[in-house]
Amino acid sequence: MKHEPSLxxxxxxxxxxxxxxxxxxxxxxxxxxxxxxxxxxxxxxxxTAFVVGAAEGLEVSVPPSRELNVVELVKSRSxxxxxxxxxxxxxxxxxxxxxxxxxxxxxxxxxxNGELVLTDVGSQNGTLVNGDRLQQHxxxxxxxxxxxxxxxxxxxxADAATVHDLVHVTRTS
Numbered sequence: 001m002k003h004e005p006s007l008x009x010x011x012x013x014x015x016x017x018x019x020x021x022x023x024x025x026x027x028x029x030x031x032x033x034x035x036x037x038x039x040x041x042x043x044x045x046x047x048t049a050f051v052v053g054a055a056e057g058l059e060v061s062v063p064p065s066r067e068l069n070v071v072e073l074v075k076s077r078s079x080x081x082x083x084x085x086x087x088x089x090x091x092x093x094x095x096x097x098x099x100x101x102x103x104x105x106x107x108x109x110x111x112x113n114g115e116l117v118l119t120d121v122g123s124q125n126g127t128l129v130n131g132d133r134l135q136q137h138x139x140x141x142x143x144x145x146x147x148x149x150x151x152x153x154x155x156x157x158a159d160a161a162t163v164h165d166l167v168h169v170t171r172t173s
Contacts, residue, residue, distance in 0.1 A: 012028075012032075012070060012072055012163070013068060013070060013167055016163055016164050016167040017167050017168075019164075021161065021164045021165075024160055024163075024164045025159075025160040025161050025164065027160075028072075028160035028163075029160070030072060030073055030074050030160075031073045031116060031144060031157055031158065031159060032070050032071060032072055032073060032157070032158045032159070032160070032162075032163050033070070033071045033073060033095065033148070033155040033156070033157065033158070034068070034069070034070050034155055034156045034158045034162075034163065034166065035069040035070070035071065035097075035153065035154070035155045036154040036155060036156070037069070068166060068167065070158075070163055070166075071095050071097075071155075072095075073085055073094075073095065073109055073116075073157075074094065075094050076093075076094045078092060079092070079093075079094050081108075083110055084108040084109065084110045085108065085109040085110070086105060086107075086108055087102075087106050087107045087108065087109065087150060088102060088103055088104050088105040088106040088107070089102040089103060089104050089106070090104040090105060093105065093106075097150055097151075097153050099150075099151060099152065099153050100151075101125045101150075101151025101152040101153065102123075102125070102150050102151045102153055103122075103123040103124050103125070103151070105121055105123075106120070106121065106123040106127065106150050106151070107119060107120050107121055107123065107127050107134075107150060108121055109142070110139070112139065115141050115143070116141065116142050116143065116157075117139035117140060117141050117142065118134065118139065118140050118141075118142045118148065119134070119137060119138065119139045119140070120134040120135070120136050120137070120138075121136070121137065122136050122137065123136075123150070123151070124151075125150075125151035125152070126151070127148070127149065127150055128147075128148065128149040129142055129146055129147070129148055129149075130146055130147055131147070142157050143157065144157050144158055144159040144162060145157065145158075
C-alpha cells in the first residue's frame, strides 16, 4: 500500500520549497513525521519494497522517483482532546495513516516536561521507537531523528530544518 500525500502535506511541502529555511523553521516549531516510501503494487500483484532511511541520525534517503511524504505532528480542529495528537487509521485522528496495519486509534503524542512523548494506546500491531516495542499505555520520549513504526508504517521524526533540507535535496535529485 502506498501513502498518498494529503492536502495538508502538499501545502507544507510547497511552503518549504519557496520559503527561506530560517523563516520556515521559525514558523514551524512543531515536529513532523517523514514517512518512508512503502511497497508499490505492480501490475502482476507483487509488492516491491523500497528500503530507505539510515539506522541512526537524521538522514532519510528518498529515491528521486518517489514523492516525499511529510505529515505535521499537529492537532486538527476537530479533535476534542486538547492535550494530545492522535495517530491512527480513522479519519478523525489528527495524523491519519491509511494502512491496514495501523489501528483506528493507534497512538498519541503529547508534550510532557518540555519533550514529546509517544504512547501506544492498545494498537493491534504495536508501535516501535528506534526498534524497541512500546509497552501499551507507557509513554516513551521521542525526538528528531528517531525512527518510529506504527504497525508496518515507518517514519522518522523530523524538525522543520530537516524537512526543509529534504525538500531541497529531493527537488534537486
